[in-house]
Amino acid sequence: MEYKSWGRTGLKLSHISLGTMAFGRWIDEQHSAAIIDAALEGGINLIDTADVYGKGMDNGNLRQTGESEQIIGRALKGKRHDVILATKVKNPVGTGINDKGLSRYHIFRALEKSLQRLQTDYIDIYQVHGFDHETPLDETLRALDDLVREGKVRYIACSNFAAWQLAKAHGLSALHGFSRFEGIQSEYSLITRDIEREIVPFVQSEKVGVMAYSPLGRGILAGKYKQDVPPPPDSRLAAGEKRLELLLNKRSAYDVVEAIRPLATQRGWSLAQYALAFVLSQPAITTAIVGASKLEQLQEALHLVQSGEYRLSEQELHELLLLTDK
Numbered sequence: 207m208e209y210k211s212w213g214r215t216g217l218k219l220s221h222i223s224l225g226t227m228a229f230g231r232w233i234d235e236q237h238s239a240a241i242i243d244a245a246l247e248g249g250i251n252l253i254d255t256a257d258v259y260g261k262g263m264d265n266g267n268l269r270q271t272g273e274s275e276q277i278i279g280r281a282l283k284g285k286r287h288d289v290i291l292a293t294k295v296k297n298p299v300g301t302g303i304n305d306k307g308l309s310r311y312h313i314f315r316a317l318e319k320s321l322q323r324l325q326t327d328y329i330d331i332y333q334v335h336g337f338d339h340e341t342p343l344d345e346t347l348r349a350l351d352d353l354v355r356e357g358k359v360r361y362i363a364c365s366n367f368a369a370w371q372l373a374k375a376h377g378l379s380a381l382h383g384f385s386r387f388e389g390i391q392s393e394y395s396l397i398t399r400d401i402e403r404e405i406v407p408f409v410q411s412e413k414v415g416v417m418a419y420s421p422l423g424r425g426i427l428a429g430k431y432k433q434d435v436p437p438p439p440d441s442r443l444a445a446g447e448k449r450l451e452l453l454l455n456k457r458s459a460y461d462v463v464e465a466i467r468p469l470a471t472q473r474g475w476s477l478a479q480y481a482l483a484f485v486l487s488q489p490a491i492t493t494a495i496v497g498a499s500k501l502e503q504l505q506e507a508l509h510l511v512q513s514g515e516y517r518l519s520e521q522e523l524h525e526l527l528l529l530t531d532k
């Protein structure tokens with residue numbers, strides 16, 4: 207396993223990391239725990255979760271949030287200190303008016319609950335799940351900085367921010383002497399290349415770490431969906447994941463799958479491995495967060511990175527740009 211420095215920090219992250227959005231939502235505790243064990247055995251050192259991950263994301267029952275954190279907390283008993291744990295705050299975790307957002311009030315309460323569910327007294331990377339247009343950014347940053355100073359949080363990061371929002375946050379952190387967002391977590395794959403325009407140049411200039419989420423386009427790039435054919439019954443599309451449906455509606459999604467099929471065959475890789483290799487070949491990406499719902503899926507990703515030879519050439523990347531930039 208290769209480890210990369212996360213932005214300008216001294217923290218090293220495994221080139222692939224474990225996403226846990228499926229835990230307690232689409233897969234049960236036993237399968238989730240087996241995936242965690244295999245990930246750690248395979249050299250993965252970062253586990254990404256969020257306070258909202260759980261069944262509530264599909265059925266709208268906000269009492270069913272936090273199941274992923276609970277499962278991780280139980281699975282990591284005795285090994286908490288061997289793992290870098292990242293979680294998130296902002297999305298609604300209850301029906302109360304203040305059960306969401308990035309106010310000082312909600313952040314402090316949400317962190318305590320995440321710590322309880324994860325059975326730990328610190329979070330390594332605490333991420334804001336998106337930009338909160340209703341809370342002044344300096345209120346959020348001061349609250350996060352206080353948590354860092356208290357020792358409850360090691361580093362702070364953001365997710366789903368535009369480059370200007372991250373730049374504004376960095377400016378405020380510098381002005382007030384707050385901890386700054388050392389990383390960003392953004393969607394990035396062969397079918398969601400938006401970050402290449404503004405985020406990538408920004409993070410390269412400011413030495414910000416990048417966690418790429420949904421590197422397989424939520425499973426689309428593994429080639430499991432066919433136009434006008436019902437999805438496999440054990441897939442996320444069959445489970446009704448809304449964001450996946452939206453992605454699949456992008457005109458180019460199926461075309462990209464067909465375009466990379468011969469390239470993956472040439473390499474002797476599965477489609478999923480090829481899609482992952484594309485993300486890992488980008489110098490700006492610190493780690494790709496792999497979202498396996500089955501042990502074999504994680505093992506496929508691990509085999510790729512453990513082979514040590516998984517970066518695409520400049521020529522291949524250039525050709526992919528032409529193929530996917532529609």
Ligand SMILES: NC(=O)c1ccc[n+]([C@@H]2O[C@H](COP(=O)([O-])OP(=O)(O)OC[C@H]3O[C@@H](n4cnc5c(N)ncnc54)[C@H](OP(=O)(O)O)[C@@H]3O)[C@@H](O)[C@H]2O)c1
Binds near residue numbers: 225227391476497507
């Ligand atoms: N910050 C945010 O807003 C945000 C948003 C989304 C995700 N995330 C994070 O990123 C993580 C990864 O996201 P993601 O789950 O969407 O990532 P992904 O890697 O794009 O998709 C994972 C899905 O792809 C399919 N898959 C994976 N390997 C496969 C293989 N070898 N063969 C066939 N199918 C395969 C599985 O679908 P099936 O389950 O259908 O088999 C799996 O659930 C999440 O767990 C979460 O931690 C963050």
